[in-house]
Each structure stands twice: as structure tokens, then as C-alpha cells.
Amino acid sequence: MQQRHANLRKLAISTAESRIAECGIQGLKARFVAKEIGCSVGTLYNLFKNIDFLIFAVNLKTLSALETLLKHASTSSTTGAQALRSITNTYINFTLSNPNLWLTLFEHQFTNPDDTPQDYYQLRINLFHILEAQVTDIHPNLSAHDIALESRALWAGVHGICMLNITNKLDDDGYTLNDIATTLISKFVGERKEATP
Amino acid sequence: MQQRHANLRKLAISTAESRIAECGIQGLKARFVAKEIGCSVGTLYNLFKNIDFLIFAVNLKTLSALETLLKHASTSSTTGAQALRSITNTYINFTLSNPNLWLTLFEHQFTNPDDTPQDYYQLRINLFHILEAQVTDIHPNLSAHDIALESRALWAGVHGICMLNITNKLDDDGYTLNDIATTLISKFVGERKEATP
DNA sequence: CGCCTGCATTGAACTGTGTTCACTGAGGAA
DNA sequence: TTCCTCAGTGAACACAGTTCAATGCAGGCG
Numbered sequence: 001m002q003q004r005h006a007n008l009r010k011l012a013i014s015t016a017e018s019r020i021a022e023c024g025i026q027g028l029k030a031r032f033v034a035k036e037i038g039c040s041v042g043t044l045y046n047l048f049k050n051i052d053f054l055i056f057a058v059n060l061k062t063l064s065a066l067e068t069l070l071k072h073a074s075t076s077s078t079t080g081a082q083a084l085r086s087i088t089n090t091y092i093n094f095t096l097s098n099p100n101l102w103l104t105l106f107e108h109q110f111t112n113p114d115d116t117p118q119d120y121y122q123l124r125i126n127l128f129h130i131l132e133a134q135v136t137d138i139h140p141n142l143s144a145h146d147i148a149l150e151s152r153a154l155w156a157g158v159h160g161i162c163m164l165n166i167t168n169k170l171d172d173d174g175y176t177l178n179d180i181a182t183t184l185i186s187k188f189v190g191e192r193k194e195a196t197p
Numbered sequence: 198m199q200q201r202h203a204n205l206r207k208l209a210i211s212t213a214e215s216r217i218a219e220c221g222i223q224g225l226k227a228r229f230v231a232k233e234i235g236c237s238v239g240t241l242y243n244l245f246k247n248i249d250f251l252i253f254a255v256n257l258k259t260l261s262a263l264e265t266l267l268k269h270a271s272t273s274s275t276t277g278a279q280a281l282r283s284i285t286n287t288y289i290n291f292t293l294s295n296p297n298l299w300l301t302l303f304e305h306q307f308t309n310p311d312d313t314p315q316d317y318y319q320l321r322i323n324l325f326h327i328l329e330a331q332v333t334d335i336h337p338n339l340s341a342h343d344i345a346l347e348s349r350a351l352w353a354g355v356h357g358i359c360m361l362n363i364t365n366k367l368d369d370d371g372y373t374l375n376d377i378a379t380t381l382i383s384k385f386v387g388e389r390k391e392a393t394p
Numbered sequence: 395c396g397c398c399t400g401c402a403t404t405g406a407a408c409t410g411t412g413t414t415c416a417c418t419g420a421g422g423a424a
Numbered sequence: 425t426t427c428c429t430c431a432g433t434g435a436a437c438a439c440a441g442t443t444c445a446a447t448g449c450a451g452g453c454g
Contacts, residue, residue: 005402026306030441040404041442051441106364107304109223124366146380148372153358153381156367160357161350167303169321170353175345183343184350187384202431227412237433238413248412 009047011037013057017101020058024100025107028055052115055108062101063123066094070130080137081189087131088158088185092177095162103166131155138189154188206244208234210254214298217255221297222304225252249312252305259298260320263291267327277334278386284328285355285382289374292359300363328352335386351385 015036019028030051034044048054073090077083095102110116132151139147158181164170165177212233216225227248231241245251270287274280292299307313329348336344355378361367362374 029439031439042404042444043402045442046402106360106366109364149376149380152367152372152377153354153384156357156361156377157350157354157381158357159361160353160355163303163360164353164356167306169303170349175349179346180349180353183346184354187350226410228410239415239433240431242413243431 005047008037008039008043009057012044012047012054013061016054017058017061020055020104021098021101025055025104049115052108052110055104056110056117056120058101059105059108060117060119060123062098062105063120063127066091067123067127067130069094070127074130074134080134083134084131084138084154084189085185087134088154088181091158092162092181095166096177099166102162106163128155135188150188154185157184202244205234205236205240206254209241209244209251210258213251214255214258217252217301218295218298222252222301246312249305249307252301253307253314253317255298256302256305257314257316257320259295259302260317260324263288264320264324264327266291267324271327271331277331280331281328281335281351281386282382284331285351285378288355289359289378292363293374296363299359303360325352332385347385351382354381 012033015033016028019032019036028051030041030044033054034041037044044054048057069090070087073086074083077086128151131154132147135151135154136142136147139150142150161170161177161181161184170177170180209230212230213225216229216233225248227238227241230251231238234241241251245254266287267284270283271280274283325348328351329344332348332351333339333344336347339347358367358374358378358381367374367377
């Protein structure tokens with residue numbers, strides 16, 4: 001039945017999600033998920049063409065959750081600078097609270113790139129626009145092209161800091177994620193740093 | 198014999214290196230390397246405790262090559278700002294010329310973190326100091342602590358840009374790696390951007 | 395009601411890969 | 425010559441993702 005199909009799919013995604021959150025992407029096994037949701041591996045492969053697609057569905061949920069948080073951070077601030085700080089802090093906190101889910105967004109290479117659903121790109125673009133809108137607010141005199149570059153540089157920078165932090169290539173030397181991020185962000189915002197929540 | 202042992206090890210590392218360079222880390226197989234260097238898998242496992250250690254040896258070579266390049270970039274510049282641009286450009290070009298080798302430096306999670314040889318950390322610290330020295334040169338009035346933060350923010354930023362670029366999460370929208378990197382770096386150097394080699 | 399058909403479900407089997415380990419044989423010592 | 429040692433071997437094991445022939449169930453038909 002179609003209903004059972006849809007329910008099983010949701011169940012599989014939830015199971016995969018918590019498994020990844022707990023054990024990382026390498027802890028996700030087809031047999032485990034199948035057993036957990038009470039079906040055979042064969043059925044799981046009817047629900048998802050392959051494991052990539054299951055991971056993908058989890059990634060969509062992760063991106064979606066992140067989008068909600070970032071939108072909230074963006075709209076609940078009064079100034080552009082404040083919003084930008086709030087957005088980046090929210091992002092950083094998300095990576096700290098959900099390291100494995102966040103890592104899975106990037107760690108996993110799709111076997112066949114053409115498989116990548118369009119939703120994914122769209123959602124990523126949406127996220128990016130939240131940031132870009134605030135950069136525009138801060139620098140009303142910059143061209144669209146420069147805004148785009150500025151936003152991408154900031155985004156990539158924050159991304160790099162979070163990535164190095166989570167893969168333990170950053171803070172084993174005593175400088176914290178938040179301090180480094182604040183240093184980066186202040187370059188883009190122009191104001192001096194403040195304490196992080 | 199000890200000699201043969203050492204030779205085989207070198208051969209294995211070279212083979213793994215070119216294999217990774219060509220096919221990525223997922224293209225590296227124990228059986229392939231063993232066959233290529235003319236020994237059995239068993240012997241390969243006498244040379245390296247496990248595949249991680251082989252990958253590791255390749256990573257050391259990669260870091261070492263990178264160090265040579267960055268040192269050269271650093272010393273062949275006259276001003277600190279010029280050196281910083283040269284260093285980051287060299288780094289970026291390295292990631293473009295050796296995407297798979299560079300990715301392997303970060304992509305691969307050691308199964309057992311305690312296995313990580315000390316050399317590795319040391320080499321990474323060395324690389325970092327090359328950058329830090331130039332940041333110090335540019336901002337002679339900053340405290341050591343601020344220099345450290347500044348350097349780490351810049352390094353993480355460049356890293357993030359390269360990573361997003363290589364994993365195709367950046368330039369599918371028309372903004373190039375070099376433009377974005379230049380935008381980032383100019384925030385740290387203070388001068389305006391110039392053409393990239 | 396019994397039979398048939400289509401299709402979701404199953405799980406054994408296949409494939410590929412890292413890793414192990416009992417065996418082998420070459421080379422040196424006695 | 426005989427024995428010992430140990431590096432080298434590759435068959436075998438463990439464990440994953442993935443497939444597919446067989447199964448059985450639900451619903452329609454006579």
C-alpha cells in the first residue's frame with residue numbers, strides 16, 4: 001500500500017537520522033536500518049534506490065532544520081550587522097550541536113552526481129540568500145557582484161572554521177572556534193567583537 | 198631484508214599516491230597496490246599496519262610538498278602583504294592541481310585517532326607558522342593572541358573556500374574561486390586585490 | 395468460495411574490500 | 425645434509441552494499 005510505503009520511508013529517514021547523529025555517517029548500515037524499522041533490506045532498497053538516497057533524505061531534513069533556525073536568526077535581529085552575527089552564531093552552534101549530521105552534508109560524495117535531486121541545490125541556495133540579504137543590508141553601496149563575492153567569502157570562511165574545528169584540526173592548540181569565528185566575522189561586519197551566547 | 202622492506206614501502210607509497218591523485222581516496226585498494234608493487238596483500242600489511250597508515254604516509258608526502266611550495270612563496274616575496282597573497286595563491290593552486298591528494302588530507306578520518314603519528318601534527322604546525330609569520334609582519338602592533346586568531350581565521354577561510362570549490366559547492370553559480378579568495382584575503386591584508394597568476 | 399494474477403516483500407546469495415593467519419620455502423646455522 | 429627461522433603468500437574470513445528468484449498476500453474474477 002502507498003500509505004505503508006510513505007510511513008516506512010519516513011521511519012527509515014528518522015532512523016538513519018538518529019543513527020548518523022549518534023555514530024556518524026560510517027555508522028549507517030542498510031541492514032541496521034531495515035531491522036530497526038522492521039523490514040528486510042530488500043524492502044529498504046525499494047524505498048531508496050541506494051544508500052546515497054537515504055543519506056540524501058537525511059541531508060534534506062538537516063538543511064531544512066538549519067533553514068528554519070537561520071531564518072529566525074535573520075528576522076529576529078534589528079540591524080544587518082546584528083543579523084549577520086546572529087546568523088553565523090546560529091550556524092556555528094548548529095555544527096556544534098549536530099556535528100555528525102552537519103558533517104554528513106559535506107562528507108558524503110554522491111556516487112553518481114547526476115542523481116543529486118534538484119531540491120538539494122535549491123535549499124542550499126535558499127540558505128545562502130539569507131546571508132546575502134544581510135550582507136546587502138550592511139553594504140548598500142556595493143554592486144550585486146561584490147555583494148555576491150563578499151557573501152561567498154564570508155560563508156566559505158565560516159564553513160572552513162566549523163569544518164576544521166569539527167575535524168579536530170583547529171582547537172587542539174588552545175584557540176576556540178568562537179574566537180576565531182568572531183575574528184573572521186568582524187572583518188566583514190566592521191564592528192568590534194562582542195561576547196558569544 | 199631491511200633494504201627490500203624500505204624499498205617496497207617507498208614503492209607502495211608512490212603507487213598509492215598516484216592512485217589517489219588519479220582516482221581519489223576511494224580508488225585506493227590494498228589488492229591493487231600489492232599487485233602493482235609486486236607483492237601479496239599479506240606483505241603490504243607487513244609494511245603498513247592497515248590502509249590508514251598507507252594513506253597517512255601519502256598525506257605526509259603531500260604536506261611535505263606543500264610545505265616546500267609555501268616556504269618558497271613566503272621567502273620570495275618582499276613585503277608581508279605580497280607574501281600573504283603569494284602563500285594563499287600557492288595554496289589555492291595546489292588544491293587545484295592536486296585536488297584528490299589535497300582532499301585526502303582532510304577527507305580521511307583515522308579509524309583510531311591515537312594512531313595519528315606526531316609527525317603529522319608537527320608538519321601541519323610548520324605550515325601554519327609560515328602563514329603566521331607573515332601576518333605578524335603585516336600587523337606588528339597586534340598581540341600574539343590576536344595574531345594567532347587572525348592567522349587561524351584567514352587560514353580557515355582559505356581552507357573553506359578551497360574545500361567548497363573542490364566539492365563543487367561553490368562555483369556552479371558563476372563566481373570563481375580566485376575572486377572569492379581575493380575578496381577574503383583583501384579583508385586580512387588591507388590592500389586592494391590584484392590579478393591572480 | 396476457490397482460483398488466479400500481480401506485486402510487495404523477503405533474505406539468501408553475490409560482489410567487493412579490508413584484514414588475518416596457517417602454511418611455505420628460501421637462506422643461513424650447525 | 426639437516427634443521428630452524430621468518431619473511432612472504434594467498435586462501436579464507438568478516439562485513440558491507442546490492443540484487444533477484446522465490447514467496448506469499450491481497451484483491452479481482454469466475
